[in-house]
Amino acid sequence: MAIPRGVLLCLGSLLLVAGGVVAVCLGLPQHSIPLVILGLFVGLGGTALLVTGLCVAKKNLQAAVPGHFLLHPRTGTRFSPRQAQAIQRRLDRIRREMSEDSVSRVPEAELSLPSTPPPWTMEPPPSYDTVMKNQEPGEQP
Numbered sequence: 001m002a003i004p005r006g007v008l009l010c011l012g013s014l015l016l017v018a019g020g021v022v023a024v025c026l027g028l029p030q031h032s033i034p035l036v037i038l039g040l041f042v043g044l045g046g047t048a049l050l051v052t053g054l055c056v057a058k059k060n061l062q063a064a065v066p067g068h069f070l071l072h073p074r075t076g077t078r079f080s081p082r083q084a085q086a087i088q089r090r091l092d093r094i095r096r097e098m099s100e101d102s103v104s105r106v107p108e109a110e111l112s113l114p115s116t117p118p119p120w121t122m123e124p125p126p127s128y129d130t131v132m133k134n135q136e137p138g139e140q141p
Contacts, residue, residue, distance in 0.1 A: 019043025
């Protein structure tokens with residue numbers, strides 16, 4: 001049976017204070033070593049219970065919200081459980097549609113190029129000399 005965190009915190013605080021009172025108020029003025037040691041042990045036990053209660057409280061603050069862990073950023077702005085479920089369902093539906101598309105789609109065959117080029121139907125360009133002779137003397141390209 002788990003002890004509630006409130007009980008751990010209260011009991012830890014109480015033992016810590018009681019241990020301090022026993023060690024400082026009762027043990028030191030009378031120079032009673034057994035009372036000082038008893039106070040230290042009670043205080044250490046209270047500290048252990050206090051730390052355990054704080055750890056349990058911290059663990060309970062991070063409640064498990066259904067959905068993907070990426071939907072819960074570390075900035076402290078978390079989606080509500082309803083929003084996280086809706087986003088997760090939408091992502092799952094998109095993922096299913098994408099996988100169905102990739103399975104049902106047959107890759108199209110690439111157009112193959114002919115083994116020989118088509119015949120040349122244009123006339124060849126004029127030679128350099130012909131172009132230079134036909135060019136007027138004052139004209140620069």
